[in-house]
Amino acid sequence: MSENLIEVKNLCKYFPAGKNRTLKAVDNVSLAIRKGETLGLVGESGCGKTTCGRTILKLYNQTAGQIFYNGEEISHLKGKDLLKFKKNAQMIFQDPYSSLDPRMTIGEIISEGMTVHSNLSAEEKNKRVTELLARVGLTDDYANRFAHELSGGQRQRIGIARALAVEPEFIVCDEPISALDVSIQAQIVNLLIKLQKENNLTYLFISHDLSMVKHISDRVGIMYLGSLVELGTSDQIFSHALHPYTQALISAIPAADPRSEKDRERIKLEGEVPSPINPPSGCKFRERCRYATEECAKAVPELVEVEPGRFVACHHWEEI
Numbered sequence: 001m002s003e004n005l006i007e008v009k010n011l012c013k014y015f016p017a018g019k020n021r022t023l024k025a026v027d028n029v030s031l032a033i034r035k036g037e038t039l040g041l042v043g044e045s046g047c048g049k050t051t052c053g054r055t056i057l058k059l060y061n062q063t064a065g066q067i068f069y070n071g072e073e074i075s076h077l078k079g080k081d082l083l084k085f086k087k088n089a090q091m092i093f094q095d096p097y098s099s100l101d102p103r104m105t106i107g108e109i110i111s112e113g114m115t116v117h118s119n120l121s122a123e124e125k126n127k128r129v130t131e132l133l134a135r136v137g138l139t140d141d142y143a144n145r146f147a148h149e150l151s152g153g154q155r156q157r158i159g160i161a162r163a164l165a166v167e168p169e170f171i172v173c174d175e176p177i178s179a180l181d182v183s184i185q186a187q188i189v190n191l192l193i194k195l196q197k198e199n200n201l202t203y204l205f206i207s208h209d210l211s212m213v214k215h216i217s218d219r220v221g222i223m224y225l226g227s228l229v230e231l232g233t234s235d236q237i238f239s240h241a242l243h244p245y246t247q248a249l250i251s252a253i254p255a256a257d258p259r260s261e262k263d264r265e266r267i268k269l270e271g272e273v274p275s276p277i278n279p280p281s282g283c284k285f286r287e288r289c290r291y292a293t294e295e296c297a298k299a300v301p302e303l304v305e306v307e308p309g310r311f312v313a314c315h316h317w318e319e320i
Helices: 049-056 079-088 106-117 122-135 140-144 152-164 182-199 210-216 234-239 244-251 258-263 294-298
Strands: 004-016 022-034 038-042 064-069 089-092 170-174 202-207 219-224 227-233 304-307 310-312
Touching: 004 049, 004 202, 022 049, 022 202, 022 227, 038 049, 038 210, 049 089, 049 170, 049 202, 079 089, 079 106, 089 152, 106 122, 106 140, 106 152, 122 140, 122 152, 152 182, 182 202, 182 210, 202 210, 210 234, 219 234, 219 244, 227 234, 227 244, 234 244
Parallel strands: 038 202, 038 219, 089 170, 170 202
Antiparallel strands: 004 022, 004 064, 219 227, 227 310, 304 310
């Protein structure tokens, strides 16, 4: 088993919601990401995936819990130590347009991180920009263009090049394909896989597209209302999900064969996602779960390891 690059223990990120109310965006999440692997993080919109990724990167300060990078706790890093960590940990944002400064050329956008984290000369930075553009499948003439002149797929390639500019070890991919045309999505995912192999990168791949998560991820974590409810290898999750929420998500993936799609049973969840400001007692999923009992209302299910590397947070997982 490879060494963990990122480890998170009981991570919480809460936001004030007015009148003494608190929005628990990330609530007691624990996970680890091994060096060189891709951990997919899946869940409905608003479940806390992006907040979790941003908190791990120290874009948000955690409310509670611990974050470890290469075995060293980084929860309270400041100044030069924090800057050093941010060189090693970068982010590819969801919207490739709003994350690029419209007043800067593509060359300036890609080289901005080099200015902060290195002592390269202007000539060296220009050479590096040309190399990075080539690695993401673009020619050097893009360096003099602006973001509005590019297509969505080209902008996201620029976002990837910018993340690679400071030679990081860890990248949070925050729904990097959700804003792109379907025809472009596979190209970007395959580019990420290629770059990971070339640079031994470690990814946290955040998405609600289960098909893409299955394609790119070594392991998968399922989030619901700020909490991690299941974690395992991609094969384990997609071949035999243990949590009823995971089962419902996977049943919604359309089959490629129309005949098998017609005969396939889909698990339909009743009701709406509860408010993270006022979640249900006990298990947060119980109001939408067909297996819920009185026990589910009384006690919060812990994320327990049911077999090596396989975790689930459900009182009745053995009965499902």
